[in-house]
Amino acid sequence: MASENPVIESRDLTIQFGGHVAVNQVSCAFYPGTLTSIVGPNGAGKTTWFNLISGQLRPTSGQVLLHGEDISRLPAPTRADKGLGRAFQLTNLFPNLTVLENTRLAVASRYNIGYNFWHMAARRQDITDRAMDYLRQVRLEHRADAIANGLPHGDQRKLEVGLLLALEPEVFMFDEPTAGMSVDEVPIILGLIADIKARQDKVVLLVEHKMDVVRSLSDRIVVLHNGELVADGEPAEVIASPVVQEAYLGVAQDETEQV
Numbered sequence: 001m002a003s004e005n006p007v008i009e010s011r012d013l014t015i016q017f018g019g020h021v022a023v024n025q026v027s028c029a030f031y032p033g034t035l036t037s038i039v040g041p042n043g044a045g046k047t048t049w050f051n052l053i054s055g056q057l058r059p060t061s062g063q064v065l066l067h068g069e070d071i072s073r074l075p076a077p078t079r080a081d082k083g084l085g086r087a088f089q090l091t092n093l094f095p096n097l098t099v100l101e102n103t104r105l106a107v108a109s110r111y112n113i114g115y116n117f118w119h120m121a122a123r124r125q126d127i128t129d130r131a132m133d134y135l136r137q138v139r140l141e142h143r144a145d146a147i148a149n150g151l152p153h154g155d156q157r158k159l160e161v162g163l164l165l166a167l168e169p170e171v172f173m174f175d176e177p178t179a180g181m182s183v184d185e186v187p188i189i190l191g192l193i194a195d196i197k198a199r200q201d202k203v204v205l206l207v208e209h210k211m212d213v214v215r216s217l218s219d220r221i222v223v224l225h226n227g228e229l230v231a232d233g234e235p236a237e238v239i240a241s242p243v244v245q246e247a248y249l250g251v252a253q254d255e256t257e258q259v
């Protein structure tokens with residue numbers, strides 16, 4: 001792994017809101033074919049770090065490098081064009097279009113298909129077929145004609161994942177992808193994330209609170225606490241480390257020794 005060049009790298013990333021340093025000199029590099037979970041207590045800085053990487057926020061200092069190129073000052077859509085994919089919030093999409101229309105737009109944007117191509121009948125059929133394929137993967141084909149905004153919460157989360165798959169990014173960023181899902185929906189999404197990792201050429205970053213999910217999927221765990229990276233390594237090692245037991249699981253240092 002270390003012999004390959006990182007796809008994406010956070011180098012001394014820092015952001016300050018007023019007097020509060022939400023992400024503090026976080027350095028970490030991510031390699032193809034790996035799934036890294038980012039964990040930490042509420043307010044640790046996980047989502048803010050994600051926002052710095054995907055471009056919703058600009059750092060106070062430090063850099064985000066994509067294949068060695070400094071992208072820290074690029075807007076989020078430009079980063080997405082370069083292969084950084086983050087699961088959308090549906091409110092930022094086309095809530096009044098159908099599930100299929102949203103997915104077709106994601107497929108079309110991946111292929112940079114402009115207005116003229118879009119209107120060529122054959123091409124449209126091809127795009128529809130591909131879009132339906134992604135909807136099948138997230139088990140939403142039966143909802144293809146539903147308005148995105150009216151979907152139940154679990155289906156909205158599945159659509160977010162389907163749209164991300166359709167964009168075929170190089171880096172997949174998931175922020176609590178199974179939050180609010182029913183128990184029978186969770187394995188579908190986790191299976192899809194495992195499939196992405198198994199393809200070996202993608203980087204998967206996952207912010208997740210559920211430790212069973214983290215344990216089952218991760219090659220590596222990064223722990224943030226008070227905006228700082230306090231642990232980074234293989235899951236068993238990180239979960240067992242005193243710093244994690246104390247910082248994340250809330251076990252006091254003297255109790256940790258008994259764990």
Ligand SMILES: Nc1ncnc2c1ncn2[C@@H]1O[C@H](COP(=O)(O)OP(=O)(O)OP(=O)(O)O)[C@@H](O)[C@H]1O
Nearest residue numbers: 017020021022040041042043044045046047048049
């Ligand atoms: N735009 C902002 N302005 C001011 N403070 C902010 C802003 N965004 C985040 N923060 C603060 O930065 C800190 C980190 O927040 P963040 O949401 O990144 O934590 P988190 O680890 O994702 O937490 P959770 O697990 O609860 O989602 C918090 O103290 C939060 O209040």
